[in-house]
């Protein structure tokens with residue numbers, strides 16, 4: 001731990017600590033950023049109302065689309081900038097595009113994530129992220145704070161990356177897991193033994209789905225493969241050496257909410273991740289709706305950090321839907337269907353019949369025998385995982401379901 005006093009503090013104490021920080025950041029945003037003042041006034045929230053962590057629920061959730069709209073209406077930063085212009089050191093660009101003015105002092109808290117991943121003073125690290133994005137600047141800032149020397153190589157030039165990593169005896173890597181694997185494979189093609197000829201110890205891997213296959217491949221080279229969860233807007237959570245979910249940073253409030261109602265959910269309940277970085281003074285983001293679906297865990301972690309942890313990401317809010325009161329995630333449907341190799345394509349379709357939600361699973365199967373068994377196994381699998389009864393398993397002809405289909409479609413009419 002970089003800061004054991006804070007990272008291992010008793011939970012009740014952390015709640016008080018976060019309550020104080022919440023009050024400070026809301027007051028700061030209200031007083032310094034006209035866009036935030038307007039938003040909070042409209043919601044009827046006063047900074048003085050923010051006393052405890054629980055009070056955060058009275059703040060409206062801000063989404064990517066809202067920021068894009070605000071920045072278009074009131075360029076360049078949508079009235080959300082809470083620092084004098086000369087304090088802005090960089091402007092990162094997030095998809096949208098959203099322009100994110102950065103004040104590097106605000107990144108002190110995220111440094112704990114990089115330390116947690118294993119970056120140490122005196123290391124050299126290549127940063128292969130594009131320097132347009134937050135992942136790059138965030139990583140750069142945090143690694144520098146620890147005392148890591150950065151080699152800003154950007155993406156591409158795999159052969160040159162191999163040469164730099166070997167000749168400089170680089171200990172750290174920041175980039176996507178697949179790009180790291182490309183570099184390792186290139187090194188092997190060039191005749192090197194990665195374990196012997198290279199010094200790579202730690203990697204900050206992010207910005208793409210870290211599949212079990214990728215993880216396994218990287219582990220076989222002796223890398224620890226702790227994952228970092230980050231939004232393009234700069235919120236991060238990290239896996240410690242025990243890789244039991246992403247630790248929340250002490251200066252971030254992560255909520256899991258019902259995407260439709262905004263109601264806060266408890267541990268283990270699946271919903272949308274909403275992030276508030278209490279340390280982002282330059283460009284505060286209060287209750288940022290990430291659109292990512294997950295749940296949180298409150299059981300203790302053997303590493304000694306007392307923060308809650310975010311579980312695996314389950315998908316995106318826009319891809320999910322509620323059927324008869326139960327959430328269905330595309331990933332769950334995919335997980336069930338992966339058990340049936342005879343199924344080439346599938347799609348879950350929600351319709352409305354006689355004022356009731358109706359769930360059909362369409363299936364293209366090579367083998368026409370045993371349809372009844374397959375049908376039952378599909379329905380049972382979904383019932384187990386989603387706690388939801390499948391109304392119909394429909395076998396359709398080959399090529400009926402398009403190759404680029406969505407796993408889950410909602411065809412209910414909404415008036």
Ligand SMILES: [Zn+2]
Nearest residue numbers: 240301303305
């Ligand atoms: Zn831990």
